[in-house]
Amino acid sequence: MTTRYAALLRGINVGGHKKVPMAQLREVLGELGHGDIATYLQSGNAVFSSDSDDEQALATALERAIERRFGFGVDCLVRGGPYLKAVADACPFPAASLEAKQLHVTYFSEPVAPERLAPIDAAAFLPEEFRLGDRALYLYAPDGLGRSKLAEALAKPRLFKGITATTRNWNTVVKLVELTRD
Incomplete structure (x- = not known):
């Protein structure tokens, strides 16, 4: 079953630090196999669909992918729509x-x-x-x-x-x- 999630990235694009362009964040989420991807504002909000029901695993995978792509760590929380x-x-x-x-x-x-x-x-x-x-x-x-x-x-x-x-x-x-x- 596919679930809609929000990824909440902590402390990006603030004061010129930890810049994560939203287009590239959407690419990263797509490379992780997620669908129906969209971002909201520049402050680290993305939504996507996934067949996984493990929010922590989704967050960990996203954190690792961001570090690989951008060269710095970003804490992420992933939460389902019902939550x-x-x-x-x-x-x-x-x-x-x-x-x-x-x-x-x-x-x-x-x-x-x-x-x-x-x-x-x-x-x-x-x-x-x-x-x-x-x-x-x-x-x-x-x-x-x-x-x-x-x-x-x-x-x-x-x-x-x-x-x-x-x-x-x-x-x-x-x-x-x-x-x-x-």
Whole structure:
């Protein structure tokens, strides 16, 4: 059975570092045998179809292919359309009434125990808020991610040591759901 997936690449095409042209990313995915390939924006979002049901194997294969093609490593997460829809549907914030720049989802490579976030004094960052979901963290930042003190605190490497994490704004979250519908 063929499944629609999104590949979420971490930290590419930011400030001139780790440049991965989207046309070449589509080529790499095609060389891996995937079909129905498309990219969204320049920030490392690709969708494709595969007969595999192993997200981790798909991500590992893509990471290796990117390193071979471009000469540098890039962390990748691969998530199926149903998962992406479930994450969007489970949003604990009123997404429909917020600007896309105010709401973000950080996708994780594995579940995150709430204890990892214990060092964060959530009340100190209000009105900014976060909630954990299924291998995801929802962040409400009323002034946007660039001005968010909570996002800065959540970005501390020690909080998510050993876990791959990559963040997308709400517009991208919704678009990836749309692009991965069967």
